[in-house]
Each structure stands twice: as structure tokens, then as C-alpha cells.
Amino acid sequence: MSNFDIDFPQWINYGNSNKEIASQMEELITKQWSPFNGQKMANVFIFCMAYGFAKGKKPEKPPGSGSMPGSAFDSEMRNHMKCVSICEKKDLEVAINANETVKICEGYAYAGFPEVYDKIANSDSKILPQTRIETLIKEISS
Amino acid sequence: MDEIKIISVEIENFRQYYGNSKIDFIPRDEGFTVIFGYNGEGKSNFLNAVNWCLYQYEPHGVGDEVTDSGHSENKFLPIVNNRCIAETKDGTVATIKVDVWLQKGTTVYSITRTLKILKHNIETRKLASGTEEPILIDIDGIRIPKGCEILESRFVVSEKKDGASDFQDTLRFSEPENMVKEILPRQLSQYFLLDGEFMEYFWKSNKNIREGIEQISQLHLISGAADHVERVMTIPTKGFSKDTNDLTDKMRAFDRIISSKDENGVESFSDEPMYKIDPQESDSYYHATGEPRLQDIDDDIDKVNNRLIDISDEIRKLNISGQDKLKQDYAELDTKCIDLEKKYLQAGDTFIFNLIKYGPQLMLTDAIKDCIEIIQKEIEIGGLPVKYKRLFADSLLDSKTCVCHESLEPGHERTKHVKFFKDGLVGKEELDDIAVLGDNYKRFFIERYDEFCSDKFATPRKQHLDLLKQYNDNDQKLAGIKTKISSAGGQEGESLIEEQRTLQDEVKKLNEWKTNTIIEIKESKKSRGDTKRLLDKALKNNSKAKRVAHELETWDRLRDLLDDLLNSLKDSVRETITKNTWENYQSLLANPSEFKEFTIESDYSVHLNDKFGNNKVRNLSAGQSLLMTIAFVAAIREPTGYKFPLIVDSPSGKIDGPNNHNIGMCLPNFLPDAQLALLVTNKEYTDFISPDPDTPSLPITPVCKLFDSNGTCEHCKKPFGNIKVQHWKIIKDGNEKSDNVGNSEIKSAKLEYVDTDETHRGWMVATNE
Numbered sequence A: 001m002s003n004f005d006i007d008f009p010q011w012i013n014y015g016n017s018n019k020e021i022a023s024q025m026e027e028l029i030t031k032q033w034s035p036f037n038g039q040k041m042a043n044v045f046i047f048c049m050a051y052g053f054a055k056g057k058k059p060e061k062p063p064g065s066g067s068m069p070g071s072a073f074d075s076e077m078r079n080h081m082k083c084v085s086i087c088e089k090k091d092l093e094v095a096i097n098a099n100e101t102v103k104i105c106e107g108y109a110y111a112g113f114p115e116v117y118d119k120i121a122n123s124d125s126k127i128l129p130q131t132r133i134e135t136l137i138k139e140i141s142s
Numbered sequence B: 001m002d003e004i005k006i007i008s009v010e011i012e013n014f015r016q017y018y019g020n021s022k023i024d025f026i027p028r029d030e031g032f033t034v035i036f037g038y039n040g041e042g043k044s045n046f047l048n049a050v051n052w053c054l055y056q057y058e059p060h061g062v063g064d065e066v067t068d069s070g071h072s073e074n075k076f077l078p079i080v081n082n083r084c085i086a087e088t089k090d091g092t093v094a095t096i097k098v099d100v101w102l103q104k105g106t107t108v109y110s111i112t113r114t115l116k117i118l119k120h121n122i123e124t125r126k127l128a129s130g131t132e133e134p135i136l137i138d139i140d141g142i143r144i145p146k147g148c149e150i151l152e153s154r155f156v157v158s159e160k161k162d163g164a165s166d167f168q169d170t171l172r173f174s175e176p177e178n179m180v181k182e183i184l185p186r187q188l189s190q191y192f193l194l195d196g197e198f199m200e201y202f203w204k205s206n207k208n209i210r211e212g213i214e215q216i217s218q219l220h221l222i223s224g225a226a227d228h229v230e231r232v233m234t235i236p237t238k239g240f241s242k243d244t245n246d247l248t249d250k251m252r253a254f255d256r257i258i259s260s261k262d263e264n265g266v267e268s269f270s271d272e273p274m275y276k277i278d279p280q281e282s283d284s285y286y287h288a289t290g291e292p293r294l295q296d297i298d299d300d301i302d303k304v305n306n307r308l309i310d311i312s313d314e315i316r317k318l319n320i321s322g323q324d325k326l327k328q329d330y331a332e333l334d335t336k337c338i339d340l341e342k343k344y345l346q347a348g349d350t351f352i353f354n355l356i357k358y359g360p361q362l363m364l365t366d367a368i369k370d371c372i373e374i375i376q377k378e379i380e381i382g383g384l385p386v387k388y389k390r391l392f393a394d395s396l397l398d399s400k401t402c403v404c405h406e407s408l409e410p411g412h413e414r415t416k417h418v419k420f421f422k423d424g425l426v427g428k429e430e431l432d433d434i435a436v437l438g439d440n441y442k443r444f445f446i447e448r449y450d451e452f453c454s455d456k457f458a459t460p461r462k463q464h465l466d467l468l469k470q471y472n473d474n475d476q477k478l479a480g481i482k483t484k485i486s487s488a489g490g491q492e493g494e495s496l497i498e499e500q501r502t503l504q505d506e507v508k509k510l511n512e513w514k515t516n517t518i519i520e521i522k523e524s525k526k527s528r529g530d531t532k533r534l535l536d537k538a539l540k541n542n543s544k545a546k547r548v549a550h551e552l553e554t555w556d557r558l559r560d561l562l563d564d565l566l567n568s569l570k571d572s573v574r575e576t577i578t579k580n581t582w583e584n585y586q587s588l589l590a591n592p593s594e595f596k597e598f599t600i601e602s603d604y605s606v607h608l609n610d611k612f613g614n615n616k617v618r619n620l621s622a623g624q625s626l627l628m629t630i631a632f633v634a635a636i637r638e639p640t641g642y643k644f645p646l647i648v649d650s651p652s653g654k655i656d657g658p659n660n661h662n663i664g665m666c667l668p669n670f671l672p673d674a675q676l677a678l679l680v681t682n683k684e685y686t687d688f689i690s691p692d693p694d695t696p697s698l699p700i701t702p703v704c705k706l707f708d709s710n711g712t713c714e715h716c717k718k719p720f721g722n723i724k725v726q727h728w729k730i731i732k733d734g735n736e737k738s739d740n741v742g743n744s745e746i747k748s749a750k751l752e753y754v755d756t757d758e759t760h761r762g763w764m765v766a767t768n769e
Helices: A003-007 A019-030 A041-054 A075-089 A092-096 A098-121 A129-141 B043-055 B082-087 B176-183 B196-204 B206-216 B219-233 B242-259 B290-317 B324-363 B365-380 B386-399 B413-423 B430-446 B449-488 B490-540 B543-588 B622-640 B657-669 B703-708
Strands: B004-012 B020-024 B032-036 B093-104 B107-119 B124-126 B132-134 B136-139 B142-145 B148-160 B269-273 B285-287 B595-600 B606-610 B646-649 B676-680 B725-732 B744-757 B760-767
Touching (some): A003 A092, A003 B430, A019 A098, A041 A075, A041 B324, A075 A092, A075 A098, A075 B430, A092 B365, B043 B646, B043 B676, B082 B093, B107 B176, B196 B290, B196 B622, B206 B219, B206 B290, B242 B290, B242 B490, B285 B290, B290 B490, B324 B365, B449 B490, B543 B595, B543 B622, B622 B657, B703 B760
Parallel strands (some): B032 B676, B646 B676
Antiparallel strands (some): B004 B020, B093 B107, B136 B142, B269 B285, B744 B760
16 A cells, blocks of 8 residues: 555545535435436546546635545546646646645536536436436547 | 254144144154145145244235146135035034144244134125135135134143143243244244245345344344434433424434334324235335335335236236237247346446546546656656666665766765765655556557547447347337237236336336435435534533533444444354355255356345356246255354254245256255255156256256165265155045045155056155055
């Protein structure tokens, strides 16, 4: 286990103390229309972080303190987080500082969340969950 | 707990058993007890009789089941034997009795349930054939002829201690139900008195697995204690301040939602009736809220899904004259649709999984490219790898020569610079991991971008859409055939198709309810936790409530300890049972390599994966399900402490030749400490095992001979059972001229070889008379 993993915060903040965000997050992981139905909040977080960063959103510090367990973030997710922090700071050293990296990513995830939620939740009810999420990805990558 | 043995079972005038039949059981160290009977002769009602005696409950064929031969079993059968009631004079009493003798340690128990029925004028109805049959009515769940009344229902448990001469001077329990509960509680009886139907459908419901594990290993006692501490002890009494009173009320309100109870602690129900297979069954209603409601919904989803499977079978068996092709098409398309539905859902899950797992990586493509560039630059300027920079500094210090060829003497300014450079590298080693990460991103993602997109997104999307299209096409064809069957199959066909449609909608509705209930429970628990934290804080700040706050803290800790204990025990019991079930199952299966992995998850969902990783647990054949249930029951017997005998009805009723051979070879060595009684048909016991085209070397030796032969089987290289079997035979009188026609009795029997002619050659169970 690397120092990055040892220092990785026990709790990650997605903005749980913003009641609206908390209830929307709950919807995303429990509603059948959501592609994240049955998934971990960490998956939603990483998706929103990538979306927020790729769309050039202005990072926003989420209110309150961490509520998602750090252990829910696997090594692949942590690598994506390192990548975002390096690009943000244009400096490699930020990627060995777990707290700094997480702080940057929390900002992008919080900034990306409302648009991700809006586009997934407010799609036509006939649209399949997979199509909803694929549309978001295509919006960035095509 | 002491070992329990069944000594005997005596049945009198119960269902098709006329008069008195008594069978004795032999202990396991002496062998097996086998009760032999052809289909429809009363094997399952023997198991019903034992259950009725112990729990006044009949698990098999209560009501309307139809046997393979097409005859309904108990629907037209009152609990009292027909001949007995016919012979009883009006105004006199008929007696139904089942007496089970058990031995627990050195104490013998006699458990007797008796029903006395007073006969008046029996009301009959005329059938189309001209014969008359009694009209049956249900009184308190007991089906008797109309015109009779239940005079007395008696349940007596007596014990005879070691050394006592008889039951004369023994204790009669004032609450015999409690005594039986101690011997074997009803909810556990299904794991010991194994009904073939129960075993066949066992794996279709997680409830069976959860109950089997939790009840049997007594985990429910700890969860009950933890729940009590949580709901009762961690909530303070009121009377400290208005704030704390309000918060206490709020917590109790959340608890009421979670446990579906009203303010008086009474269970609260909605007005939505639960699903029932038998329309005659009285209505029961879903709990209003919380965990009990979730449980009800889960149970109903299982029930409705099982009924849907049955409906498909019934449609296949429909008697549509001249419409064989239609039925064949229906059977093929229905199976295909079920298969395709599973496949497209699975493909959809894979696609969504990939979108969630790899979608962020795709969206970060530009960021990843930038990142690789930054790393590359760092490498180019010699900033990476840190490991090499360190080696370089070490080599300079070791050689005491600087890169400019000047010497590096200790204490010299140049030497200090090199050491400073080396110290500056401490903690930066992880940058090398970043270099590796960059390299991996480059080699496995950027350079293979198209392949990545195709593997992770395009191919799964295509597979999912193709399967969805195939499913929709088939479903449409199936709908067309259903319409044809619906008209060709007459009223029966129409109502089956209609029921199928209604139930499919019902499952969708139940799944939506389930999701809503899960959210409601989550929200209530979260709000309860928030309220509890506020309450704890308010109590601590209230000088009058300091002692209570301290007590609550202690109870909170105890609750946490109980939760931890429960979780660790649950995990360890579950893991043991998983391991043992898997081992047992592999030993029982003729082809153990068919499945690769078996797991019981913490939510008691079961995975039995084949070599392709597909979970087959809900698609087991009847035979596979039977074998796996036997394996599970054997596994849960260990940690239970309940050493009750196993009575197994039709252990290999629907098993193919190779598995029938295997079960015949394995059962004698299976559960060596458990008293075992088997209720078997000729097909599974005395008939030669059916040849199997895939296993040409399979011997056709019947199971009865696999049990009692010596030596080793040349086919599977396992030793034969070499055990003694005590036989009993159920005899149903088929002679239409006899007064006893249609009635059964059980007689002591033996195994005999018959060799009359070409067509009558083989083993049979014959009575000793």
C-alpha cells in the first residue's frame, strides 16, 4: 500500500449537507430510471468529477464534511483522481498528496453533479438508463 | 443437544389411510428406513401426517395440487378417511389419530394428535358420472364432509423417563406445543421433514436460505436482542425538556415506520391484499411500512415468479386437441424468451457496468493525454524516475567523486550538496508510480483507444441491442401464439394466459413498491440517526438528564457490540454453510464440473455459477434443485444443534440417470450420524436406472441394490452402500369391488427379485405377509 492510499481520507465529501444534492444522489443510486441504480455513490462521484473536469466546470468546494467512505474508491478510481489533480495543477507532485488530490476532485465532482443529475433524471421516461449515461459520455468524448 | 430418534409413527384414519397403520424406524447405525409407494398412494400424506401431528399443519398438497398423473391429491380428500366416515353411523364419532414416538437422549416422548368428528347427515352432490360424493367444507382450516362437526381436537405430549415402565406415571405437558417447539420448532421442520415440492422450489426464494441459516443457528436471538436494545433501551424516557420530548417522539415515530407498528405497538397493515395462489385462502395484507413490508413484498415476488413458472408448465400441458404444433411452438418460444430475457438483461447490465466503470476514463481522455505529456517532460529533464536519481546520488557518494570529477570528501561543501540533493528525494518515490501510471495509460489506453472503445462500449452495446431485438421479436411471436392458445385452449387456456399477463404486471408493480419501500426505510433510518444525535447532544447539555445520557451511551455501546457480534457470527456461519453446501453438492452431483462456484452473499442471495460465470441458481432443473437442497440441509444441520432425523420425500424423483446412480452411491455415506427415512417410488428405488446416451458406461443397477451391495462400483469407483434397509410398503387398494378401494395402508415389507418372464424381471418391494 502506497502513502497515497494510507493518507487517502477516510471520508470523501460530495456535498451531503446540501439537502437537494443528498436527495438527488439518493435518487441516482436507487431509482430504476437511473443507470447508477444499485451502484455505489463513489461511482457517481467519479463520473461527475470526470464530467465536470472535461466540461471545464469551475470547481466548487462542497459544503459540509465527508460522508462517503474512502474505501469505496478502488485503485482505478484513485488513478483517475490523480490524473485530474495533475492536470489541474500542471504539477506531478500533487498526485502523491492524497488530501490535495481529493480536495481538487471533490470540487469538480460537486461542480459536475447538478448537470449530470439533471440530464439523467429529466430524460424522457422511455429512454433506457444506459442511453442516458451514454449520451453524457458522448457529449464529451465525441 | 441430545440426538433425537423417531421410534414409530402410527396413523389412524388420516386422509387415505384407513384403519391403523404403524411403522417402526430403525436407528442410523442399523441402516435406513425406506417407505415405498407408487405415485398417488400416500407418501406425501405420510409426511403430512407427521407434520399434522407435530404442528397441526400440512405442507404438501393442501388444497389444489395436481399430481403428475393428473389426479388432485387432497382437494377432494377430507382429513378423515372416506371409508371410515362412511362406516361411521350417524350420530356417532369417527376418530383420526396420528401418534409419533420420539426418543431424545434416554427419554421417550409420545406425541399424539387426535380429532374426533361427529357424523350427522352428510350432504352429497351428484357428479356427471352419476356417482355421488360428499360436499367438503373447511372448519378452522380442517377439511371435513359437510354434515359433520368437529367434536374434539386433542393434542397430548407424554414423556417416559429412562427406567420408567410405561407412560402411566409420566408427565403430560400442560402446554404440549412448547414441548414440541423444544424438540423441533415448526419453522425448522421443513429442513428436516423434507417435502419433494419444497426441495424443488427451495432455491427460488432467498427467504428459505435466510430462515434456514438464521433460525437454525439461533442468530435471530442475537438480532432480536440487538433490535430490542435499539428500539427500547437507546430511547430515553421523556420529561427533561420540551426539546428532548419532541426528539424522543420523533425517534419513536421513525421506529414505528421502520417496524410497521402503530402507537400502541400493534402491527400495522395496509389495505392492499397480498397475492394468493388459492382463491379460497383467506386474505392477508401487506404491512403498512418498513422492513416487514419489504419482507412481504419479497415473499410475494417469489410467489408470483414461481406461479409464473407453473403457468408456463400448465400451458404446455393444456389439452388442446389437434394443436400439438401450437403447444410445441409455445414451449419452444417460451423457453427461448425466458432465456433471451435473462441474456439481454445480463448484456444490459454489462453495458451499464462498462459505461460507469470506463466512461469516466473516456471523458478524461484529453486530461490523460496532458498528464502523459507532463510526465514525459519530467522524464526528459531527468526529474523521473526518482529511483535513478537516488542511485545516482548514492554512486557519487560511494565513489567519493563528483560528476565534475572533483572529490567528495566528508564535510566538504560539494558533498553537502549531493547529500542535500539525495535527502530531497525522500517521500518522492511515489512519483515513480505516477510515471508507471502514465506509461500504463499510454500503452493500454491511448495507443489502443479504438480497441478500448470497441471492447468496452461498442461490442457490449451491440450485443445488448441484438439480444433485445431478438427478445422483442420472440415476445411478439409468443404473444401471437398465446392468443391462438387462448382461443384453442378454451376457457382454461384463456384464463391461464390472462393470469400470466396479470402476474407479469404484478411483478413490475411489486418491484416498484420494493424500491419505494427500500428508500423509505433508508430515509427513516437516516433521519432517526440524525434525530438521535441531536437528542444525545440535548440530553448531555441538560443538567437533569446527565445520568440518562450516560446510560444511553452505555446502551448505544452495547447495541454496537451486539451488531458487531451478529455480523461476525452471521458471516462465519454463512461461510461455513456455504463451504459445506458446496462440498456436499459436489459429492452428490454426477458431473461436479458443471458448476464452478457457489456463494451465499451477506443478503442471502445465492450464486451458483457455471464455467461461464452465469448464475444458474434460479434455473436449476428439478433434480439439481433437489440435490442442492439436500446438500444445504446437510450443511445447516451441523451448526444447528438440532439433531432431528431427516425424512425425505422423493429424494430422487426428478433426477436423471447419472445423478440417480450417484445419489444411490452417496446417500449411505451422507450424514453418517443422522437417522434417515426415505419415501420413494419404484422409479427412484427399484426400477433399473435409465440409460444415459452421454454416459454409456452407466450401470443400470437400481438404487435399492446400490444401497445394500458390497464391493466397489466399476463405473464411479465408489464403494457400494453395504447398509441394511428396513422396508415398508404403502398399499393402495385398487380393486373397484373392494370396500377399501382407494384407501391405503402401510405394511412391513422386503426387497425381492422377480423373474417371471422377459417383461417381469427385476427388483420389487413386497409385503412380508
